[in-house]
Each structure stands twice: as C-alpha cells, then as structure tokens.
Amino acid sequence: MEKLDVRNHVVQTSEELRELVGTPHEAVVKKSIAMISEQAQSFIKQSPMLFMSTASRSGQCDVSPRGDEPGFVYVANSQQLIIPDRPGNKRVDSLNHIVDNPHVGLLFVIPGMEEVLRVNGRAVIIREHPVLEHLKFKGKAPLLGILVDVEACFIHCPRALKHAGIWNHESWPPKDQLPSSMDIFHAHLRINGYKVD
Template sequence: MNRTENASPWHAGEVALQKKAGVAERMSEVGERVLRNYLIEQHRDFYRQLRFIVLGAVDAAGDAWATLRAAHPGFLHSPDIHTLSVDLGRDPADPTDAGMNDGDAIGMLGIELHTRRRNRLNGTIRRQGNDGFDVTVGQSYGNCPQYIQLRDFEFIGDPSERTDHEALHLTELDSRAKDIITSADTFFVASYADRENGQRQVDVSHRGGKPGFVRIGSDGVLTIPDFAGNLFFNTLGNFLVNTKAGLVFADFDSGELLQLTGDAQVILESPEIAAFQGAERLWRFTPRQIVRRPGALPLRWQFRQDGWSPSLLRTGRWEDQGRVISA
C-alpha cells in the first residue's frame, strides 16, 4: 500500500485490541502484507461470480447501516485493479442507500455461503448516475471461512424487480423482528472510523454462531459473543473509536431483511465472557432505528446437510451460559 514510512495499516482502536490480545507487533507485519489498495486477480474473479453483496454505509446523520443486495453474476466487475464497478440501481426503501452517494465511503463483503469464501473491501464511491457506481479501493483483503454455515441458493424472481412489500419502520423490536434475531445463526455488521488523515473507513463483516447466539435483553439491547478470529479487530476496533453500528439479519427462507442502526459497546471484562463457551469478549448493541423489509431479497437459501461450521463446535449458547452463571 502507498503509505508514509511510519504509518500503520491499523487505526488506534484496532491497535488497542491487538495490544490487549498481545499480537500488535505481529499484526503490524501482517497488515503491511495483506491489506492492499488494489484487487488481486483472484479477488477480481471472485467478485465477478457473486450473486449478492453485503454493503455497509453511513447516512447524512452519521448512522451506520448494513444491507444485502442481489443480482445476477457479473453485476460486480473490476475494470482495473484499483476499481470495483457495481451495477446496482438505487433503492430508496433501503436505508443503506442514503449513504451511497458520490464521494461517500463504503464497506463491502463478498461472500459465498455455499463455499465459505469471503473477501473484504473498503473504499470510496464514484457515482455518475442512478444505475450503479464505481468503488475506488482503499483496502482489500481475504478472510478465513470460520463460522460460516453452508447454504445453497436459488433466485425466485428477477433481481431487478423490487418487492411489492412496504418497508416497516419500527420504534422497537416487534415479535417478528425478535424471531428473526433469536433464530439467526448469521448476521452482518457495519461500522466505521474516521482516520487521522481525514479519510472515513467503513467496514462490514460477517458474524456466525449457533442459533440464538444473539441475546435480546428486556430493554431491547442485543448482546453478542465475540469468538476467536483473524485478530484484525476491524469491527470491534471501530467500536472503540466510534460507537455507531449497523446490523442486518436475513431470513434465508423468506428473503426478509431486518436492518438496525444504533450504538455498540465492547465488553472486555465480564463473568459472562468466561461462562459463554468460545467467547473471548462480548459486545452490546442498542438499536435506535429499525427497518423490517419483507421480501427484500430475490434469493432463497437452503441449509446444507451437515452445513454447520466446524468452528461452531467450540462455541456455546446463551441458554447454556445461563446455567453456568446460576450454578
């Protein structure tokens, strides 16, 4: 990457958690090696074959949102190593779209649930119209396949046609939203940090666990265990310097999306961490805006037989954690 001699590939929040984990020196070397400001050929080919993309963006109020958008293969393509072109029209029903204007920062996660492959990218939007946009690559890097459940997919309709269902704007989680969260083994989270050089860096990442690994408190606050990962701490590092976060849960059977924006808090010390099998830390999310969009996705996924991630065998559930705390 093009950076000054002493510049770090990581910002202060990421470094703080890397130091806490005792890996800061090693991760400085890793970051210099794997965080690129261009797309390698393997990643250019990978994005071209995707049927959906996870996006993270920030609206004018500074709130982070995450979403999933689907289209036929080829809607993502790379005309050169510094650019990823995105052929997706604007969607006013999607709150993430409000932060996808010319010059806005964006986070992207290319992921295949049927292969467990995934790649992360962040950069800046260059938009000349409403039919799509280019992203100038800021950082591009691969991710390991941990905690991804294997699912096969199919289109149930033309992805260019929008759903007839209206988006529901909620002041609190309704029963349907709670069901989506408590049954989920997967969700995606957007976060961001404003770097010392004035550039905004948006990230969107995958989270996986056993169904119910996201706990809903009586006050509507979500609590999520953080399992062993790649030690980059992109998401939680962002939370340390900026609490704004956006979550999206997808109902893989119906195509419904549940999108939430609010504030996150990293929990580094708590008895619940030791009691929850596999957790190395926790984080809590307080939603401020909630949007539920029935039928938003034209894709449906089928859980593959024996599709559980092997990494999940080393993790627990909140109901198990509760028994340990009370024992």
C-alpha cells in the same frame, strides 16, 4: 485499466436525490421503531447469521459476517442486544471501528427467508460481565461481547434476496466454477510483497 470519469454524473445533494427517486410511502417510514419488538426478537433468535457494518472515525467502512447457531445473539431486553466476539484472525477491524465510532448497522438473515431484519444503533465492547455467560459456545463464554443500544429496527422487503435467488439451489453455480478463496488470498499476499510458498 483507466478509472471511470463520472464527474458530470454525480448526485450531489439530498434534494437532487429525492427528486430522482421520489418520496417513500408513510408505512415505509413508520415501520422503523427504536426498540426490539417481540416479533423482531423472534427473528433474531432464529437467525444464525448477521452482517455488521462499522466505520472508523475518518469514515473508512467495513462489513463483517458473524455467524453461529440460531440464537447466538443474545437479546438482553427490548433496547439492547449482545453479539459474541468468537476467536478469529485477530484483525479486529470491526472492534477497532467501534472503539473509534460507536455507530453500527446489523442485517439479520434466516436461511430460506427472503426478508431480512435491519437494526441500527450504538455499540460498545464489553468484557468480564456476567451477561457474557448467556453467550457460551461449547461451554465457554466469549472474551468480548458487542453490546448494541438499538436506535432503529425494521423488516426489509424481500426484493434483493428474491431477485438474487440466494436460497434457490437450482440457481447456484457448480462448485468447480466458484472463485477460489485461497487463490484470492495468495494473489493479494503477492500484490503486497508477501512471499507465498
């Protein structure tokens, strides 16, 4: 399959982009604050899931889902929050990116709610700090935590989740029609020359 040729259709400047999409309403610009308001803290404490975007120093991007019981992210104060790093597959893509480039973007989700909370900031990976005791799961504190100094926090409109019908059970496809994660996993292993038994 040939790659698309889009050379004559690429938006190349911020000015060109602004001319195409227009100017945002002042309220849309001013909804972003450089702290975690009480209302945003309440959202975070009720969220069982977030998506964290990171990028390496060279610009390679990654988005990683993080989930646990509601309130798994600890709001330390109005400027900082901490995400526990639970044991996983040991790839640590996001953590390696944070070591190289501290900029992160977080998207908090609450089931049944179509608005999402967006938080941007700078992150560091912490270890052996007493604050990690606040992040215990089944009585055990995480080995590592991702501390984020918040630079922007704002609520995002419901359009995307609403149009996707993400919480509407009736719009969900039957489970037997869903793609198989194991099939995808095995196919990718084979493409990379790894023998699958």
